[in-house]
Structures are given as structure tokens and as C-alpha cells.
Amino acid sequence: MHTEHVTHHATYPLTSRKTDNMINQKVMMQQLRKQGLTVHVANHGLECLDFISQSSYSSNPTTPLEQQQEHQESHPPTRSTATTDPSPTPLSIILLDLEMPTMDGLTCIRHIRSKQLRGEIRGHVPVIAVTANARREQIASAIEAGMDEVVTKPFRIPELVPQMRKLVAEVLGRG
Numbered sequence: 001m002h003t004e005h006v007t008h009h010a011t012y013p014l015t016s017r018k019t020d021n022m023i024n025q026k027v028m029m030q031q032l033r034k035q036g037l038t039v040h041v042a043n044h045g046l047e048c049l050d051f052i053s054q055s056s057y058s059s060n061p062t063t064p065l066e067q068q069q070e071h072q073e074s075h076p077p078t079r080s081t082a083t084t085d086p087s088p089t090p091l092s093i094i095l096l097d098l099e100m101p102t103m104d105g106l107t108c109i110r111h112i113r114s115k116q117l118r119g120e121i122r123g124h125v126p127v128i129a130v131t132a133n134a135r136r137e138q139i140a141s142a143i144e145a146g147m148d149e150v151v152t153k154p155f156r157i158p159e160l161v162p163q164m165r166k167l168v169a170e171v172l173g174r175g
Helices: 022-034 045-053 064-074 105-117 136-145 157-174
Strands: 094-097 127-131 149-152
Touching: 022 157, 045 094, 045 105, 094 105, 105 127, 105 136, 127 136, 127 157, 136 149, 149 157
Parallel strands: 094 127, 127 149
Antiparallel strands: none
8 A cells, every 4th residue: 555645625636645556556546536536656655755845745845847857957858858837746635554665654654744843844744544454552653653543454435535535624724
């Protein structure tokens, strides 16, 4: 499983979904999109942090266009390259799997909360942990690390989406 984000707009875009199985990842993305969410995928915690740095939560977002320009300055193009939208990617919520390669979900959420404290991330990014580990201690560890909520596998998308929207509304109400 991986991370995902949902924006608070009517389409509820969802971003950064992490999953350990590509088939499960695609199925979940399709189910979330059927619920009207926009889904972006990050395959591990480092990709999630990179996505956040390009999102509406970043204090100094690096957009795909800026990244392309930086790359072109150090590597002149040999052919024409298309430009992308320079605005930050909308982000409302992250679904973050605890079990991921490269950087696990607990390490990732600690980095997210640390960046918030340092002002590198504006506001509070809502994050729901997704895990097969349902023991009370594991859930408590996830909350202690900075997760807002924890859902355990297996779960149903029609039940998860209202929970996501509720959390986004609560965070927006605090902000």
C-alpha cells in the first residue's frame, strides 16, 4: 500500500498512495477515482516527501516546471521538451502505508511532522495510516508518530472515503 492525497475541492483529489502490491495499488486507485477522488501515487516514503514538496502544503513548492528548468540548466535539451503547469499540486490528505520499501510510513510521518514544525510545510497535513497491523500497540505507535488516524486492512473504500473527507474538514476547521 502507499500514500494518497485528497484535496478539499468538490472532486476531492487524492494523492500519494503507497502499496506493496502493484495490482492492489491499481485496484485501490480505481476504486478511489470512482468515488470522485484524484489520486497520485508515491511508491515509498521518499517519493511521498518529494510530492509534498511540490504540493500546496509546501512553504516553497518546487513545481515540475521548476524542476524541469533546473534540469535543463545543467543538462541542455537535445530536443524540445513540453512545459507543465507551474502551480503547486493540490493536496488534501495522505493515505500512508506503514509497510513500504526505501522509507516506511512511520519514518515518513515523522519527517512530515518535523517539516511542519520547521515551517517547511504550511499547516497540518492530514495523514491516515493504512496497515494490516491491527494490534493496539501498533496503532498507538502510529498515532504517537504523527498519524491522525489509522485504518486497518482489509477496509472498504465506501467507508474510507467519508472518513477521509471528515478528517480533511476537521483539519480545515482548525486552520
